[in-house]
Amino acid sequence: MKSSLIQNNLSADLPAIESAQGVWLTDTRGKRYLDACSGAVVTTIGHGNPAVIAAMAEQAQHVTFTHRGAFTSVQTEQLADRLAALTGYAGVWFVSSGSEAVEAALQFALQYFREIGQPERQWFLSSSQSYHGNTLGGLSLSGHARRSVAGELAHAFHTLPTPYTYRDSAGLSESDYADALLVLAREQFVEHAHHLAGIVIEPVGGATLSATVPPAHYLVGLKSLCEEFGVLFIADEVMTGLGRAGRMLASDHWGIKPDLVATGKGLGAGYTPIAATLVSERVISAIEQGSGRIQGGHTYAGNPLSIAIASAVIEVLVSEDLVARGARMAVYLREQLENLAASHPVIGDVRGVGMLLALEFVQNRETREVTLPQGQLGRRVAAAALRHGVIIYVATGGFNEAAAVSPPLTISTEEIDYLVAGLDLALSEVESQLL
Numbered sequence: 001m002k003s004s005l006i007q008n009n010l011s012a013d014l015p016a017i018e019s020a021q022g023v024w025l026t027d028t029r030g031k032r033y034l035d036a037c038s039g040a041v042v043t044t045i046g047h048g049n050p051a052v053i054a055a056m057a058e059q060a061q062h063v064t065f066t067h068r069g070a071f072t073s074v075q076t077e078q079l080a081d082r083l084a085a086l087t088g089y090a091g092v093w094f095v096s097s098g099s100e101a102v103e104a105a106l107q108f109a110l111q112y113f114r115e116i117g118q119p120e121r122q123w124f125l126s127s128s129q130s131y132h133g134n135t136l137g138g139l140s141l142s143g144h145a146r147r148s149v150a151g152e153l154a155h156a157f158h159t160l161p162t163p164y165t166y167r168d169s170a171g172l173s174e175s176d177y178a179d180a181l182l183v184l185a186r187e188q189f190v191e192h193a194h195h196l197a198g199i200v201i202e203p204v205g206g207a208t209l210s211a212t213v214p215p216a217h218y219l220v221g222l223k224s225l226c227e228e229f230g231v232l233f234i235a236d237e238v239m240t241g242l243g244r245a246g247r248m249l250a251s252d253h254w255g256i257k258p259d260l261v262a263t264g265k266g267l268g269a270g271y272t273p274i275a276a277t278l279v280s281e282r283v284i285s286a287i288e289q290g291s292g293r294i295q296g297g298h299t300y301a302g303n304p305l306s307i308a309i310a311s312a313v314i315e316v317l318v319s320e321d322l323v324a325r326g327a328r329m330a331v332y333l334r335e336q337l338e339n340l341a342a343s344h345p346v347i348g349d350v351r352g353v354g355m356l357l358a359l360e361f362v363q364n365r366e367t368r369e370v371t372l373p374q375g376q377l378g379r380r381v382a383a384a385a386l387r388h389g390v391i392i393y394v395a396t397g398g399f400n401e402a403a404a405v406s407p408p409l410t411i412s413t414e415e416i417d418y419l420v421a422g423l424d425l426a427l428s429e430v431e432s433q434l435l
């Protein structure tokens with residue numbers, strides 16, 4: 001019987017997952033899959049962690065919901081303090097999804113400028129190829145195939161260049177490429193100077209281009225532009241944040257301290273819908289000294305059950321030193337992916353930082369060309385990998401054929417070997433059909 005469940009692909013026949021443990025998922029037919037992309041780059045600490053499950057059960061015995069506007073709790077304040085200490089931010093605003101964390105960052109920026117007497121600053125800039133969420137603010141910022149669903153409701157904020165060394169740097173040195181991008185960025189700052197509130201940047205490209213790392217001083221240059229033009233730097237670290245990219249925040253790699261940071265996936269790590277906007281002293285003190293009140297919020301934001309679960313997730317992340325562990329294991333994984341590239345011409349590029357790695361696929365490695373219709377090559381590789389028991393996360397932005405390889409930070413070397421062996425078979429299969 002056909003289910004009433006509405007899925008993205010209405011005719012999809014997806015496997016139904018029954019259980020999960022560590023990096024493994026098992027479907028209702030008993031087939032096991034290695035979750036080589038942590039779902040949608042979510043499950044940093046792996047599936048089925050007993051400490052998190054115990055915290056979930058324990059909290060459920062006490063209280064699962066109170067309204068954020070009426071009550072706080074010791075645990076909520078402790079989690080905020082812990083996140084603030086781990087990331088170096090003054091304030092933490094809880095929400096329930098990455099999209100909401102981005103929306104909240106936009107609203108904090110708008111309020112900041114109202115509070116300091118510059119209400120005309122209401123415009124944002126983001127990268128031409130980017131993904132910032134499925135809400136109207138997020139889609140307005142996104143240079144992604146998905147923004148079409150919002151039609152005229154979405155603003156076109158995505159006018160900054162996108163660092164994409166593999167396809168865009170035209171043989172320039174890393175430094176010259178960053179300079180060239182910064183010239184284009186400056187033009188946008190100048191054009192919008194009178195009404196610019198902030199820029200919203202994924203420090204490492206995520207769902208749109210897959211793990212694209214900016215050239216060395218690009219983000220530092222953007223931060224300087226923000227300071228010159230009095231604009232807020234908002235980092236969208238929904239995918240990269242809380243350990244995924246090998247540091248607590250990916251921005252730390254470049255010594256950048258954004259004014260606002262959206263975090264998400266790694267906070268609930270697949271155990272509960274929770275996300276948070278990190279707010280700098282500059283922004284929160286302007287609000288404290290101004291109206292002293294934040295408009296907005298969501299009913300389920302910071303509910304006690306999600307707070308207890310996220311507290312347990314962060315405890316596992318810190319006590320097991322998973323950020324450093326993930327960074328170490330990522331070195332091994334990257335070596336193995338580079339070995340794969342040496343024998344598989346369909347791999348055009350291996351890239352990324354920390355445990356946010358990706359492969360870009362091509363049909364001609366010399367020319368970097370893809371002749372199949374957009375989206376098909378990446379999906380073919382992912383489908384072949386799935387048949388061989390390995391799940392990778394295909395970029396859906398509409399610009400390339402790439403897929404994230406971003407397993408939980410807990411993955412072992414043996415599991416990486418399994419992952420790579422499955423990919424090896426999948427790539428051979430695709431190559432035998434195409435090349």
Ligand code: PLP
Binds near residue numbers: 133207238
């Ligand atoms: N921002 C970035 C960088 C993301 O990668 C995502 C999700 O993939 C989002 C925002 C939206 O997060 P969510 O799907 O939790 O709303």
